[in-house]
Amino acid sequence: MITGRLLFDVTKASRQKHKSGLARVSACLRREMSPLLGDRFIEVEWSERASCFKPRSRVRDFEIQCDDVFLTSELFCEYERPGFEAFLSSKACSSYVIFHDAIPLQHPEFTWPHSVQRHPSYMKMLSKFTGAFAVSQHSAILLEEYWEWLGFEYSPSVKSIQLGSDGFFLESSSPKTSFGKRPQVLIIAILEKRKGQDLALEACKILWDEGIEFDLHLVGRANPYFGKDIEKALKQAIRSGYPIHLYGQIEDTSLQTLLEKIDLTLFPTRAEGCGLPVLESLWRGIPTLCSGLASIKENARFGGCRLFEPENVESLASSLRGLVLDQNELQCLGNGIKTEILPRWRSTVEEILNYIKSESPSVVSVS
Secondary structure, three states, X not given: OOOOOEEEEOOOOOOOOOOOHHHHHHHHHHHHHHHHHHHHEEEEEEEOOOOEEEEOOOOOOOOOOOOOEEEXXXXXXXXXXXXXXXXXXXXXXXXEEEEOOOHHHHOHHHOOHHHHHHHHHHHHHHHHOOEEEEOOHHHHHHHHHHHHXXXXXXXXXXXXXXXXXXXXXXXXXXXXXXXXXOOEEEEEOOEOOOOOHHHHHHHHHHHHHOOOOOEEEEEOOEOOOOOHHHHHHHHHHHHOOOOEEEEEOOOHHHHHHHHOOOXXXXXXXXXXXXXXXXXXXXXXXXXXXXXXXXXXXXXXXXXXXXXXXXXXXXXXXXXXXXXXXXXXXXXXXXXXXXXXXXXXXXXXXXXXXXXXXXXXXXXXXXO
């Protein structure tokens, strides 16, 4: 067990109403760490007034001890948390961070302006941590290359970890054995250019105009900067008679009901750190058609994934055509899901804690 405590950062997660990918990662880590560590797991929030972390629940005489471990999966910069860099530099305790991606630096053309502004400072501050956990091998390489480009003589350890597939629902599902006459295709993602719903709409229109019958469902709120045009185009397509179902943000219970009738998930993203919805789709026994990005290919080893050339509408249309026209092909893709080896969040947490133990044996151990 832990000789000190694990201080888990929930500064933003405790206030977020929408379930972004980052929020889901935070929630899943908390879900598994809390029962595993008991009262040694403490949720903390950054206090701007005190320039330090305070427990979310009242803990009398709380002070950070040298054998504590601080862990965050959030995004931050000195402007948002004045004094945070000084806290990290003080080495009051071991500190670890979950690193997601460098997309705001790589693709500022379709990233939230605030994220673009924050990310250089954020990625520099990561070098102040004891260690970093990247959500994919691809993200780990990007982080180390960025530090090398900055000319850092010293940088902390970076380890890639495998995120879990059992995020939304604890129980997995077997692949379907029968399908209706009209295949049901689903995209779960915030509406924005990065997630590629515009590419999906263009490809689907090609097939619908050929007379191919299937329905497209889209779940996710619209990005106020980069999603309004896509939302407008989708609504126009609905008015034109295309079989599109636009839901916006929905609760997990409603999503579970929707997933029961879905035959294929579509993930046409232009950039991704991990591709968590791909794993979650496989967990529900639903095969997926995805962009062949480096980070997505890492998850394709679990089966059930058909890859198409990123940002290539013709490649997407061709792959989708084969799956919605041939139920046997769709069935084979679903049967290829390697359910027995799909990763779980409990294993992710154990991997994190065991790695911390290997770096600081006196700090943490997992029994």
